Structures are given as structure tokens and as C-alpha cells.
Amino acid sequence: MIRFVAKRLALMPLLLWGIVTIAFLLSHAVADNPLASIVGERNLGNPDVVRAATERWGLDKSLPEQYFVYIANLLQGDMGTSFRTKAPVGADLAVRLPATLELAAVALVFAIVIGTLLGVLAARMRGKLVDGVVRVLALLGSSLPVFWVGLIFLFLFYATLGVAAGPGRLSARVIPPPDATGFYTVDALLAGDWPLFVDAFQHLLMPALIMSLALLGTVIRIVRSQMLEEQGSDYARTARAKGMTRGQVLNRHVLRNAITPVITIVGVSVGLLIMGAVLIETIFSWNGIGTYAVESSRALDFPAITGVCLVGGCIFLVANLITDIAYAVVDPRVRLS
Amino acid sequence: MIVATDDERPLLEISGLTVAFSTTRGPVQAVRGADLTVRRGETVAVVGESGSGKSTLASAINGLLAPNGAVTAGTITFDGTDLLALPERRMNAVRGRRIGLVPQDPMSNLNPLVPVGRQISEIFRIHGVATGRAARDRAIELLGSVGIPDPGHRYRQYPHEFSGGMRQRVLIAMGLACRPQLLIADEPTSALDVTVQKIVLDLLDELTTSMGTAVLLVTHDLALAAERADRVVVMHRGAVVECGPTATVLADPQDDYTRRLLAAAPSMATDSLVDGGTPTAARPVIEVVGLRKEYPVRKGAFGRREQFLAVDDVSFSVPRGRTVGIVGESGSGKSTTAKMLLMLEPSTSGDIVFDDRDVTGLAGPDLFAFRRRVQPVFQNPYAALDPRYTVGDTVREPLEVHRIGTRVEQDARVAELLAQVALDPALADRYPHELSGGQRQRVAIARALALDPEVVILDEAVSALDVLVQAQILDLLVELQRRLGLSYVFISHDLAVVRILCHHVHVMRDGRIVESGSPATLFRDPQHEYTRELLAAIPIGAPRPEEVEAPTA
Known part of the structure; x- marks a missing residue:
């Protein structure tokens, strides 16, 4: 197990290097010139300003040169400076990444916990009304477009009914907690500010729920079908022959077997979840990595785009590693090698 | 073994039992008006082919029919109680405590994610017999009594860390945990090798006798029933x-x-189905010399690479028009040998000389040509046919792959092939699921014959079939050999079948051939200890002498 983790970790720099290279080349393959976003539309007519900016940002150098400079800087922990914000990309990401991770983490918990509960419920009530309702919900969750659900929910629960918190990470005129981790809920608790925690948490609920919907639907369907399949398996019947009730067999034997495939699905879905952040963050004015990615690509902000790819790649690789380990923990037959 | 006195009322009395399953094609009666009596302490065997309703009958007793099945008539009385009238809650108290079950397949009947010991000790907890440490200690004791070495350590292990025979022992331990009055053993050994089967059945006999437990033994194997049961129900x-x-x-x-x-x-x-005859003078069609197969495996916590020797220095020859049998238990390397003969698996070293030419290194067009001359028939007729192909498509496919004949010629050939295996050519439009197991195996044989091969490798080709169907397929194979001059390599675990079908037999164990000879001499006078062991383990179709004399509890 330790050998396996070490091997995978050792491989990570290589994979990240590949990701960075591809991201770098792709963003430079775009024919458009990023100068407009650096100096502003109006200054493009001014040759002096343009020449100065080209030199300042190293755009006069050849692509290989630019690439080697970027890699050399990256090795020293410098991800470059954003064309658009004129701030170091590393600093930009440090502010925005926790916002997205906080959202994605809560969304994951929703998908796993609610998905499993509803899946089990539907399987136990197979063919009954509850089963039908859950299955329809699962289908809707997987098929309704996120931006539409987001707007409808905001309109319904925030604007009309006023039962949910609005867009943003905090209510208006609420001052963020002192920065320790960047996760507002965690920072608020660290600062001992309970009302602030509640406010941050309430703002998380709706966007996280909507973010989780697609995965939630998938988890429900997998848990339900796995439960039904495992219920009919030989070992479940043998457990019944021991004198266990149907419920005991489900809880002690069937559930564990039914849940293992969920780990795989959740693992590969983390990447999709982060991708979905683009839409959610735009709708909920969430100052995270998704909005940052959108704005950076609009401005052809190469360093920022490559930085986002790098971080996304890291998240994906770590998620996969955790998935493999979780699988080995749950299923004794899996040997990591 | 019979301990009941005649005036006692029977332990289990089933009368007029009818079980129906609701299917898409309407209700199907799986059991029709069955009567059965089991007295205390005796062993009653229920014998029948697949689909005879024997397992359904057993499931009806402990109330574990599939959800679409129901008892529509009849009564089941267990120790004076009408089981069919018992509410579910009280039935749970009967299951596991008073009626134990030993199910068929040791691979699928244990929960793979729960340690073996916990799966036993939970029985004590459910029935309130023992809890906590006491339950654990009893489970360890039970594991020891079913012959599992180091039970304290094994208690914590998972099912995949046990061999098939060991798992079956665990299932026996589970079935007998609460010393039930009745044990339903549903094909308890049909997934096991014959030597393991004997050990497991002896153990079952010993334990049930000492506990005074009656056994309802469900089996397809008449000889096994004859050897183990006091009474037989067909x-x-x-x-x-x-x-x-x-x-x-x-x-x-x-x-x-x-x-x-x-x-x-x-x-x-x-009697043998084939005549011994004099060996043909011509050169053998296949000559295997020093065949070896190694697989890399990882062992231990640090994953040291090691070589596992699946086939070790195997040499034999297949004379033209004859059947060579390879007998062995699981893990003996017999199926690996078959795969190498079919060129589906490369050999590590050694030669396979086919028609005076070493074929081990063949590739490309040469290998393609070789495939026409050596064809397989595999064990499971349900898995060996593509469910989305009609019978005609399946049999025609080899002709298409090798571009033989026009479509019309191929159709004619398909009809001819189906007739050859005694199938109605009209079946060509059917799909596999519309056929019986025996019909499917005939289709698989027709497909193997499509290219006019010289050699057919039969890997457990009749092992999944019911005994009546098996007899028909064996007759067919013998007839085809006589008519087409085919050479067979017949791979099987079943010595009785090998004995009547083969001209020459090799016994394999742990990758090596331990003994060879004609069936007549080999089975009459086995030289190797393992061959003797194998022969001794086969159910002989009558009570063994020592068991008749065994003292009753």
C-alpha cells in the first residue's frame, strides 16, 4: 500500500509537467493576440505602448524560449503574472481555490450521503410510490441543465420565498473572517465567530446542492440498482437462511457490497464537479476558480489559464489516488500494486 | 445411521407440495404435488436433473423461494409445526437455528467484504445463543471442528483468502452452527474437486451424525446420493x-x-464407448514435447516477483483418429495445456508438433491456417455462444472468417453441419436462449466442425450437462469421430467419462503428468498414489462398507 502510494506520488510531477505543457501550447495556439487585454483596446494603436508591453511580458521571445522561462519559473514556485489582474497567478489562485474547493466538498458530501440514502430507500421500497418519486428525481438531477436549475432555484427560494441565502459567499456587508485556510466556514469557526459560520454555511447550501445534482442522480441510480442486484445474490440468500431478517441482511451484508461501485463513480466525477463550477460560480457570483478560468480565457491570459490547468490537474490526480486507496480499504480483495 | 425409532413422527413431512413461479409467460409450476418425509437423524437425497424442481423444493422448506415464487398447494410440517402458516418473524427463528442450510457454490455464498469469522459468529448473535467474545470463541471452535487449521487466525480472514474446499467447510460450519435438527445441503459439493468432495462429505457425515442432525441432500449425482443417503427421492x-x-x-x-x-x-x-483397437501406425497428428508454461505472480507484502509454473514439462502425443484424455483437478494445468494447444496462450518453452511441424512460433497467415485444423469446444454452452447471434450465424461465422464459399454454399454447409450434430436445420434461425443446454452444446460442436478440423480440443465439454444429455453428447462425439476420423483431446475432471470415451489417458497434477496409460489398465491398476486417490474419491454408487458398519450416535 505504502509502495503504491509512493509510486503514484512519484509519478505525479511527470503527469503535471505533461498537463502544463499541453495547456501552455494550447493557449498559445490561439491565433488571437493577448496584447489587447494587457494594454487595453484603446492603446493598441500606440506603437510605443505596444512595443513596451511586448518586451515587458516577454511576448517578443520565441515560443520555446517563453516555454523554458515559464518552466524555470514554475520550478521555483512562480506561476507567472496574470496579464489581466497584473497579480501573481499563484496569489490569485490562493484566494479563489479555497472558495471552489469549499463548494465542491459540500457538493460531494451531498451527492454521497443523500444519494446513498435515497438509493437505499428506493431499493427497499422497490415498485412503491417512494421508489418512483426517487427515480424521477434522480433522472431530473442528471438531465436538467445546471444553469437553468440554478436560476429557477434562486428565483424561487431566494427572491420569491426568501428561505434561502442569495448569491455570493456571504451576505452583503458581512466582513469575511481573518484568512487562515481560505475556507470561510473553517475560518469562521477558527475565529470563534458562530453567526459568521452560519451565514457562510447558508450561502454554501444552494449552490452546493445544485452542483451536486448530476452526481447525486448517478449515485442514486447506482446504489439502487446495486442494492437490488446484491439482494438477489447467493450470499444474501445464505444470510437469510441463517435466520436474519430482510432488513438485517440489507444493512449488514448487502449495503457494503452495493456501495463499492459508488467510490469509483465519485472518484472520476470530482473532475466533472470542478468543471461544473464554471456555471455555478457564474450564477451564484462565487469568486472561485471557475469564474477565474472564464475571465482568464476571455482575456487570453496565458499564465492564468496554464495555472488553472495545473491546479485542476493536481485535484484530479489526488482525487484518483484517494479513490484507489478508498477502494482498497473497503474491498479486501483489492490489492494495490 | 438411522437413529429414529419407528413410532416417532417424522421430523419433516411434505405432502402435495406445489410451487409456482409467475413469469412473463404466465405461471410455471416448478414443483408439482411433491411428497417427502425425513425422519430424525436420517439422510434423504433428492436427486434430479437441472429444472427438476429439487432446489425449489429445498427453498420452499426454509421459506426462501425467489420473490416471484409461491407455494400454491400442499403442506410442510416440521417437527409438528406447519411452516407455511408460520409468520415471518417466527420463521426467522427457525431458519439457521433449527433448519440449517449448506448452499451450493462456495465462491458466491460468502459475503466477500466481511471476515469469515464474523459471518459465522453473527448466527449466534441473531439467535441470542451467544454474544461478544463468547460468540467469537464459539465460531473459532466451530471453524476448528470443520477442519480449518489455525482457526483463531483464519477467523479474521476474508473469503478470498480461502480455497474452494475451505470455503465449503465454512459454509458447513455456518449451516451447523446452532446444531439444527435438519440440514438442507443443496448440491454441497458440486463445485468442488472430487478428492475435496469426498473429504467434505465425510466431514458432513461425521458432524451431522454426532449432532443427530437429519440431512436433506439435494444433488444431481445419483452415485453420490447412493453412497451417502439412507433413502432416495427422484x-x-x-x-x-x-x-x-x-x-x-x-x-x-x-x-x-x-x-x-x-x-x-x-x-x-x-462399458467403454470406443474400441481400444490397435494404435494406428501413422505418425501422431499432435506431438507435445516438454511443454512448459510460467506465469509471473506477486507474492508477499513487498510484491516479490515469482514465476508460477502452471504446466511443467508435459509431453504426450495424439494419434490420428483417437481420443486422448487429460484428467486432473482444478489447478492441475489441464486447461492451460488446452489453451496452448489451441494457440490461444503462448507456451514458455517446449514444442507442439502438429503434422510434423512445430507450431509454437506460428503467427500471421500460418497461424490463421493452423486455426482451421484445430478447433475448440468449451465447457459452458451458455457462455460459449454469442447471445445476439442466431444458431446459423454462429455456425457460419468460421466460414465467413476464413472466406469459404458463397453465401448460398455457406447456408447449405450450415444445414449440413446442424444435421451432422443431430439438430433440426430449421433451428438455424433460433437464438441460443431458445435452446436447451444440450442443443447449445451441439451448436458449439457444429461450429467447431465447420472448418473440417483434424483435431478438436474438448475442454470439459460435457461437464455442465445433465447426465442424460451428457450421454447423448458423448454418443455424438464417438459417432463423429468414427465418421470424420477426428482426433480429440478430451480434458475433464470426470474420470468416469474419460474412462468410457478415451483411448489413452494422462493424469495431471500440479502442472505435471503423473501417470499415463490406456483407461483399461490405468483404472484397473493405478500406479501413482494420486491416481489411486482420485479413483477412491469417486462416489461408487453404493454405501461404502465402512459406513454401513459405522456406529450410530
Whole structure:
């Protein structure tokens, strides 16, 4: 197990290097010139300003040169400076990444916990009304477009009914907690500010729920079908022959077997979840990595785009590693090698 | 073994039992008006082919029919209680405590994610027999009593860390955990090797005798039933067609079906289907010399790479027009040998000389040409046919792959092939799921014959078939050999079948051939200890002498 983790970790720099290279080349393959976003539309007519900016940002150098400079800087922990914000990309990401991770983490918990509960419920009530309702919900969750659900929910629960918190990470005129981790809920608790925690948490609920919907639907369907399949398996019947009730067999034997495939699905879905952040963050004015990615690509902000790819790649690789380990923990037959 | 006195009322009395399953094509009766009695402490065998309703009958007793099945008529009385009238909650108290179950497949009947010991000790907890440490200690003790070494350590291990035979012991431990009055053993050993089967059945006998537990032994194997049971019940198409004391039923079967079943079951006394004849003078069609197969495996916590020797220095030859049998238990390397002969698996070293040419290194067009001359038939007729291909498509496919004939010629050839394996050519439009197991295996044979091969590799080709169907397929194989001059390599775990079909037999163990000879000499006078062991383990179709004399509890 330790050998396996070490091997995978050792491989990570290589994979990240590949990701960075591809991201770098792709963003430079775009024919458009990023100068407009650096100096502003109006200054493009001014040759002096343009020449100065080209030199300042190293755009006069050849692509290989630019690439080697970027890699050399990256090795020293410098991800470059954003064309658009004129701030170091590393600093930009440090502010925005926790916002997205906080959202994605809560969304994951929703998908796993609610998905499993509803899946089990539907399987136990197979063919009954509850089963039908859950299955329809699962289908809707997987098929309704996120931006539409987001707007409808905001309109319904925030604007009309006023039962949910609005867009943003905090209510208006609420001052963020002192920065320790960047996760507002965690920072608020660290600062001992309970009302602030509640406010941050309430703002998380709706966007996280909507973010989780697609995965939630998938988890429900997998848990339900796995439960039904495992219920009919030989070992479940043998457990019944021991004198266990149907419920005991489900809880002690069937559930564990039914849940293992969920780990795989959740693992590969983390990447999709982060991708979905683009839409959610735009709708909920969430100052995270998704909005940052959108704005950076609009401005052809190469360093920022490559930085986002790098971080996304890291998240994906770590998620996969955790998935493999979780699988080995749950299923004794899996040997990591 | 019979401990009940005659005036006692029976432990289990089933009368007029009818079980129906609701299917898309309407209700299907799986059991029809079955009567059965089990007295205390005795062993009653229910014998029948697949689909005879024997397992359904067993499931009805402990109330574990599939959700679409229901008892529509009849009664099941257990120790004076009407089980069918018992509410679910009280039935749970009967299951596991008073009626134990030993199910068929040791691979699928244990929960793979729960340690073996916990799966036993939970029985004590459910029935309130023991809890906590006491339950654990009892489970460890039980593991020891079913012959599992180091039970304290094994208690914590998972099912995949046990061999098939060891798992079956665990299932026996589970079935007998609460010392039930009745044990339902549903094909308890049909997934096991014959030597393991004997050990497991001996253990089962010993334990149930000492506990005074009655056994309802469900099996397809008449010889096994004869050896182990006091009385036999024969089922056919859901009905009990014959029942009585074992010796009486075997010696003097009254029902026509029982007679056919007895006649079809090959035993060590059955006459050979092939004539021994003089070995043909011509050169053998296949000559295997020093064949070896190694697989890399990882062992231990640090994953040291090691070589596992699956086939070790195997040499034999296949004379033209003859059948060479390879017998062995699981893990003996017999199927790996078959795969290498078929060029589906590369050999590590050694030669396979086919028609005077070493074929081990063949590739490209040469290999393609070789495939026309050596064809396989595999064990499972359900898995070996593509469910989305019609019978005609399946049989035609080899012709298409090798571009033989026009479409019209291919159709004619398909009809000819189907007729050759005694199938109605009209079946060409059917799909596999519309056919019986025997019909499917005939289709698989027709497909193997499509390219006019010289050699057919039969890997457990009749092992999944019921005994009557098996007899028909064996006859077909012999007839085809006579007519087409085919050479067979017949790979099987079943010595009785090998004995009647083969001209020459090799016994394999742990990758090596330990003994070779003609069936007549090999089985009459086995030289190697392992061959003797194998032969001794085969159910002989009658109570073993020592068991008749065994003291009753």
C-alpha cells in the first residue's frame, strides 16, 4: 500500500509537467493576440505602448524560449503574472481555490450521503410510490441543465420565498473572517465567530446542492440498482437462511457490497464537479476558480489559464489516488500494486 | 445411521407440495404435488436433473423461494409445526437455528467484504445463543471442528483468502452452527474437486451424525446420493417419480425415468464407448514435447516477483483418429495445456508438433491456417455462444472468417453441419436462449466442425450437462469421430467419462503428468498414489462398507 502510494506520488510531477505543457501550447495556439487585454483596446494603436508591453511580458521571445522561462519559473514556485489582474497567478489562485474547493466538498458530501440514502430507500421500497418519486428525481438531477436549475432555484427560494441565502459567499456587508485556510466556514469557526459560520454555511447550501445534482442522480441510480442486484445474490440468500431478517441482511451484508461501485463513480466525477463550477460560480457570483478560468480565457491570459490547468490537474490526480486507496480499504480483495 | 425409532413422527413431512413461479409467460409450476418425509437423524437425497424442481423444493422448506415464487398447494410440517402458516418473524427463528442450510457454490455464498469469522459468529448473535467474545470463541471452535487449521487466525480472514474446499467447510460450519435438527445441503459439493468432495462429505457425515442432525441432500449425482443417503427421492419435471430406501431404488428402479437416469450415469463399471483397437501406425497428428508454461505472480507484502509454473514439462502425443484424455483437478494445468494447444496462450518453452511441424512460433497467415485444423469446444454452452447471434450465424461465422464459399454454399454447409450434430436445420434461425443446454452444446460442436478440423480440443465439454444429455453428447462425439476420423483431446475432471470415451489417458497434477496409460489398465491398476486417490474419491454408487458398519450416535 505504502509502495503504491509512493509510486503514484512519484509519478505525479511527470503527469503535471505533461498537463502544463499541453495547456501552455494550447493557449498559445490561439491565433488571437493577448496584447489587447494587457494594454487595453484603446492603446493598441500606440506603437510605443505596444512595443513596451511586448518586451515587458516577454511576448517578443520565441515560443520555446517563453516555454523554458515559464518552466524555470514554475520550478521555483512562480506561476507567472496574470496579464489581466497584473497579480501573481499563484496569489490569485490562493484566494479563489479555497472558495471552489469549499463548494465542491459540500457538493460531494451531498451527492454521497443523500444519494446513498435515497438509493437505499428506493431499493427497499422497490415498485412503491417512494421508489418512483426517487427515480424521477434522480433522472431530473442528471438531465436538467445546471444553469437553468440554478436560476429557477434562486428565483424561487431566494427572491420569491426568501428561505434561502442569495448569491455570493456571504451576505452583503458581512466582513469575511481573518484568512487562515481560505475556507470561510473553517475560518469562521477558527475565529470563534458562530453567526459568521452560519451565514457562510447558508450561502454554501444552494449552490452546493445544485452542483451536486448530476452526481447525486448517478449515485442514486447506482446504489439502487446495486442494492437490488446484491439482494438477489447467493450470499444474501445464505444470510437469510441463517435466520436474519430482510432488513438485517440489507444493512449488514448487502449495503457494503452495493456501495463499492459508488467510490469509483465519485472518484472520476470530482473532475466533472470542478468543471461544473464554471456555471455555478457564474450564477451564484462565487469568486472561485471557475469564474477565474472564464475571465482568464476571455482575456487570453496565458499564465492564468496554464495555472488553472495545473491546479485542476493536481485535484484530479489526488482525487484518483484517494479513490484507489478508498477502494482498497473497503474491498479486501483489492490489492494495490 | 438411522437413529429414529419407528413410532416417532417424522421430523419433516411434505405432502402435495406445489410451487409456482409467475413469469412473463404466465405461471410455471416448478414443483408439482411433491411428497417427502425425513425422519430424525436420517439422510434423504433428492436427486434430479437441472429444472427438476429439487432446489425449489429445498427453498420452499426454509421459506426462501425467489420473490416471484409461491407455494400454491400442499403442506410442510416440521417437527409438528406447519411452516407455511408460520409468520415471518417466527420463521426467522427457525431458519439457521433449527433448519440449517449448506448452499451450493462456495465462491458466491460468502459475503466477500466481511471476515469469515464474523459471518459465522453473527448466527449466534441473531439467535441470542451467544454474544461478544463468547460468540467469537464459539465460531473459532466451530471453524476448528470443520477442519480449518489455525482457526483463531483464519477467523479474521476474508473469503478470498480461502480455497474452494475451505470455503465449503465454512459454509458447513455456518449451516451447523446452532446444531439444527435438519440440514438442507443443496448440491454441497458440486463445485468442488472430487478428492475435496469426498473429504467434505465425510466431514458432513461425521458432524451431522454426532449432532443427530437429519440431512436433506439435494444433488444431481445419483452415485453420490447412493453412497451417502439412507433413502432416495427422484424428481423429474417437478414431480417425485420414485422414492424409497437407497439400495432398493438403485437395485430395482420402478420408474422409467429413474431407469434411464441410472443407465446414463457413467460409472467405473460402464462399458467403454470406443474400441481400444490397435494404435494406428501413422505418425501422431499432435506431438507435445516438454511443454512448459510460467506465469509471473506477486507474492508477499513487498510484491516479490515469482514465476508460477502452471504446466511443467508435459509431453504426450495424439494419434490420428483417437481420443486422448487429460484428467486432473482444478489447478492441475489441464486447461492451460488446452489453451496452448489451441494457440490461444503462448507456451514458455517446449514444442507442439502438429503434422510434423512445430507450431509454437506460428503467427500471421500460418497461424490463421493452423486455426482451421484445430478447433475448440468449451465447457459452458451458455457462455460459449454469442447471445445476439442466431444458431446459423454462429455456425457460419468460421466460414465467413476464413472466406469459404458463397453465401448460398455457406447456408447449405450450415444445414449440413446442424444435421451432422443431430439438430433440426430449421433451428438455424433460433437464438441460443431458445435452446436447451444440450442443443447449445451441439451448436458449439457444429461450429467447431465447420472448418473440417483434424483435431478438436474438448475442454470439459460435457461437464455442465445433465447426465442424460451428457450421454447423448458423448454418443455424438464417438459417432463423429468414427465418421470424420477426428482426433480429440478430451480434458475433464470426470474420470468416469474419460474412462468410457478415451483411448489413452494422462493424469495431471500440479502442472505435471503423473501417470499415463490406456483407461483399461490405468483404472484397473493405478500406479501413482494420486491416481489411486482420485479413483477412491469417486462416489461408487453404493454405501461404502465402512459406513454401513459405522456406529450410530
